[in-house]
Amino acid sequence: MSAPPVSAAPFTPPGPPDLAGSVRARRGGAVPGLHHRPAVPADPAKVEEVDRRLEAWARGLDLFPDAWFADFAGFQFGRAVVLQHPGAVDLERLTTAGKLLLAENVVDDCYCEDRGGSPRGLGGRLIMAQSAIDPFHGTPETEAQWRDGMQTDGPRRSYHWALQEYAAFATPSQTDRFLHDIARLHLGYLAEAAWAETRYVPRVWEYLVMRQFNNFRPCLSIVDAVDGYELPEAVYARPEIQRITALACNATTIVNDLYSFTKELANDPTHLNLPQVVAANDRRGLKAAYLRSVDIHNEIMTAFEEEAAALSAGSPLVERYAEGLASWVSGNHEWHATNTHRYHLPNYW
Numbered sequence: 001m002s003a004p005p006v007s008a009a010p011f012t013p014p015g016p017p018d019l020a021g022s023v024r025a026r027r028g029g030a031v032p033g034l035h036h037r038p039a040v041p042a043d044p045a046k047v048e049e050v051d052r053r054l055e056a057w058a059r060g061l062d063l064f065p066d067a068w069f070a071d072f073a074g075f076q077f078g079r080a081v082v083l084q085h086p087g088a089v090d091l092e093r094l095t096t097a098g099k100l101l102l103a104e105n106v107v108d109d110c111y112c113e114d115r116g117g118s119p120r121g122l123g124g125r126l127i128m129a130q131s132a133i134d135p136f137h138g139t140p141e142t143e144a145q146w147r148d149g150m151q152t153d154g155p156r157r158s159y160h161w162a163l164q165e166y167a168a169f170a171t172p173s174q175t176d177r178f179l180h181d182i183a184r185l186h187l188g189y190l191a192e193a194a195w196a197e198t199r200y201v202p203r204v205w206e207y208l209v210m211r212q213f214n215n216f217r218p219c220l221s222i223v224d225a226v227d228g229y230e231l232p233e234a235v236y237a238r239p240e241i242q243r244i245t246a247l248a249c250n251a252t253t254i255v256n257d258l259y260s261f262t263k264e265l266a267n268d269p270t271h272l273n274l275p276q277v278v279a280a281n282d283r284r285g286l287k288a289a290y291l292r293s294v295d296i297h298n299e300i301m302t303a304f305e306e307e308a309a310a311l312s313a314g315s316p317l318v319e320r321y322a323e324g325l326a327s328w329v330s331g332n333h334e335w336h337a338t339n340t341h342r343y344h345l346p347n348y349w
């Protein structure tokens with residue numbers, strides 16, 4: 001079957017775009033029927049200290065204007081990483097995980113999304129962002145120019161200095177793993193931008209392929225280093241380990257599609273997420289498509305849990321890594337379900 005024709009007409013969501021009518025939003029709570037495991041509760045003292053350190057870091061590097069600090073506080077970066085990394089060995093590694101999370105969001109907001117971002121010229125911006133963590137090697141003169149170039153805006157500064165801290169405690173192999181996963185993320189951003197520019201409506205499987213790249217994977221990529229150990233490259237690279245990693249990352253990224261659905265519908269009804277793509281392809285209403293998206297999430301989450309359990313039986317080290325992935329997924333769900341500054345569920349139940 002050939003891919004659907006590039007639609008000439010703009011992508012119009014099947015449901016009425018107004019929230020009040022079709023998808024009235026409701027505050028907080030978990031998506032009913034979503035398969036998930038309870039998270040380890042966040043220690044408020046840890047959350048407060050990580051937030052204090054992150055705000056000082058962001059202000060010290062002049063990452064963004066003062067006017068953005070209300071949204072910065074509302075994102076709850078400290079609570080996110082404390083929930084996502086219950087096994088972190090110390091506050092320093094937890095804070096570095098928070099800096100990486102902050103940097104990833106600064107790049108996404110400023111280069112791709114609504115804080116100055118655009119599909120137009122995105123590739124040129126992202127190649128420089130990648131270089132901020134993936135150093136350039138050339139002549140002394142051009143290397144000096146590169147070093148200066150990596151300090152010219154908040155996205156580049158945030159990536160560059162957060163990675164410097166991560167590389168100070170991660171192994172070279174763990175650091176290289178992270179660079180690879182950020183490159184995957186940037187490829188996903190470029191695909192999302194290309195489809196927005198051409199108004200292409202992907203098949204459901206095509207959308208899920210894109211979302212495997214435009215994905216929380218760089219955050220899960222660091223779970224062993226933050227917990228103070230290494231899953232060796234030779235084990236990490238095995239196809240079955242790659243598969244459970246991708247399944248966990250895909251499940252947790254679909255959770256974002258479910259919790260950010262009303263926000264994205266209100267901001268831009270053409271913004272692609274799993275319910276919108278299911279609705280467009282299956283000619284379903286938004287509610288039926290949303291509920292089908294929960295089912296898709298649950299199938300992926302169940303595959304992760306069953307295959308991770310089978311692999312864990314043969315190796316305590318793999319069990320520790322799989323538990324780190326599962327904890328990140330649980331913590332990220334709890335963060336989404338309780339962050340009513342950012343996310344409100346549709347009133348479908």
Ligand SMILES: CC(C)=CCC/C(C)=C(\C)COP(=O)(O)OP(=O)(O)O
Pocket residue numbers: 101104105108185214215216217218219253256257260
């Ligand atoms: C933190 C990180 C690695 C983000 C990379 C990809 C990303 C921005 C998400 C998975 C979140 O998706 P989305 O762009 O839909 O963000 P919000 O829905 O606005 O939270």
Ligand SMILES: [Mg+2]
Pocket residue numbers: 256257260261264273
């Ligand atoms: Mg989203």
